[in-house]
Amino acid sequence: MTEETVQPLIEFKNVSLDYGETKVLKKVDLEIEEGKFYTLLGPSGSGKSTILSLISGRLQPTGGDILIEGKNVNSLPSNQRKVNTVFQNYALFPNMNVYDNVAFGPSIKGFSKKKIDQLVKSMLKLVKLDDFSDREISEISGGQQQRVAIARALANQPKVLLLDEPLSALDYKLRKEMQSELRELQQRLGITFIFVTHDQEEALAMSDWIFVINDGKVEQSGSPVDIYDEPINHFVANFIGEANIVPGVMKEDYLVSFAGKDFKNVDAGMRTNERVEVVIRPEDLDIVVPSRGKLQVTIEDQSFRGDSYEITAIDDAGNEWAVQATNPAKIGQRRGLKFDPEDIHIMRLNESEEDFDARLESYEGED
Numbered sequence: 208m209t210e211e212t213v214q215p216l217i218e219f220k221n222v223s224l225d226y227g228e229t230k231v232l233k234k235v236d237l238e239i240e241e242g243k244f245y246t247l248l249g250p251s252g253s254g255k256s257t258i259l260s261l262i263s264g265r266l267q268p269t270g271g272d273i274l275i276e277g278k279n280v281n282s283l284p285s286n287q288r289k290v291n292t293v294f295q296n297y298a299l300f301p302n303m304n305v306y307d308n309v310a311f312g313p314s315i316k317g318f319s320k321k322k323i324d325q326l327v328k329s330m331l332k333l334v335k336l337d338d339f340s341d342r343e344i345s346e347i348s349g350g351q352q353q354r355v356a357i358a359r360a361l362a363n364q365p366k367v368l369l370l371d372e373p374l375s376a377l378d379y380k381l382r383k384e385m386q387s388e389l390r391e392l393q394q395r396l397g398i399t400f401i402f403v404t405h406d407q408e409e410a411l412a413m414s415d416w417i418f419v420i421n422d423g424k425v426e427q428s429g430s431p432v433d434i435y436d437e438p439i440n441h442f443v444a445n446f447i448g449e450a451n452i453v454p455g456v457m458k459e460d461y462l463v464s465f466a467g468k469d470f471k472n473v474d475a476g477m478r479t480n481e482r483v484e485v486v487i488r489p490e491d492l493d494i495v496v497p498s499r500g501k502l503q504v505t506i507e508d509q510s511f512r513g514d515s516y517e518i519t520a521i522d523d524a525g526n527e528w529a530v531q532a533t534n535p536a537k538i539g540q541r542r543g544l545k546f547d548p549e550d551i552h553i554m555r556l557n558e559s560e561e562d563f564d565a566r567l568e569s570y571e572g573e574d
């Protein structure tokens with residue numbers, strides 16, 4: 208039986224964008240399905256907003272193809288795409304009240320007054336601003352402005368909502384609140400959200416699927432859990448959460464050597480004695496008495512994080528380990544580090560997802 212393939216809502220095939228000599232996007236492939244929450248996560252300048260501009264039609268690619276519902280839209284104007292964007296600065300009309308801001312899109316489309324009214328009221332209800340219709344934009348808070356911007360975009364009834372760092376102007380608490388509100392809104396509406404952020408915590412908390420973008424390329428894509436637990440390379444491991452990354456050698460299947468010792472692990476399929484990078488997350492390390500530790504360390508530093516202590520320890524081979532611990536430690540003390548085989552994650556050196564797959568295929572072909 209063949210599995211039915213779902214046509215992606217949006218596809219990027221080998222999409223490049225150059226500004227003269229500057230290559231901003233380098234042969235990007237993406238697939239976006241209907242009804243999910245996607246996040247483009249990457250550092251400043253990596254090309255996230257450029258990808259949104261290509262989806263919305265504000266920019267055209269210099270190479271490759273962009274497809275929406277299977278049709279090439281490389282040169283389809285923005286206003287003919289069922290896509291709307293919520294910008295970082297909200298871009299609200301300051302001279303209009305809340306109601307008129309939301310009514311703007313539907314009025315341009317020539318809908319009847321009654322239909323516009325219904326639409327605006329339901330959108331304002333959706334973002335919990337039904338009592339704020341008559342307020343001027345200057346009379347509402349940042350978080351409320353953010354909601355108006357979302358209601359305004361949704362009033363255009365898009366298939367896809369693009370959100371370009373929409374929470375970055377909010378304070379920590381409001382930002383957290385809006386994260387769950389946005390997530391809930393997306394689930395309720397069932398439309399596709401593509402959210403841009405450089406905040407990994409935000410991406411992990413909100414998304415069904417994350418694209419990690421770096422230097423105009425997709426470094427890795429996957430569910431938040433996949434990306435956190437199985438980062439494909441040094442960049443992703445470092446960018447997504449805190450990671451201890453030390454050099455190692457895969458001696459054989461399920462046996463890795465690092466910090467001068469051999470450890471059982473759960474990875475297989477690499478060459479004998481292949482050089483690798485070993486990743487262990489700070490929360491997967493426990494500080495114990497030296498005799499119970501798999502590695503012996505000296506406590507170098509510690510800082511209080513509110514709900515935990517971040518401890519820095521140095522092993523006898525000179526590797527530095529960040530440990531997230533519930534109890535404080537004493538600087539200068541000799542301790543042990545404990546971890547389980549499944550907490551050891553192995554990364555091949557400088558390997559892209561494509562190279563990794565190609566190598567895996569050739570490995571499987573050798574049987």
Ligand SMILES: Nc1ncnc2c1ncn2[C@@H]1O[C@H](COP(=O)(O)OP(=O)(O)OP(=O)(O)O)[C@@H](O)[C@H]1O
Pocket residue numbers: 226229231249250251252253254255256257258405
């Ligand atoms: N008109 C332009 N000419 C030349 N380079 C440009 C132009 N517009 C953008 N760039 C470059 O393209 C790169 C990607 O920009 P983009 O805005 O997509 O990044 P980003 O990941 O969204 O960053 P941020 O998180 O800071 O918004 C940047 O290095 C930027 O300097």
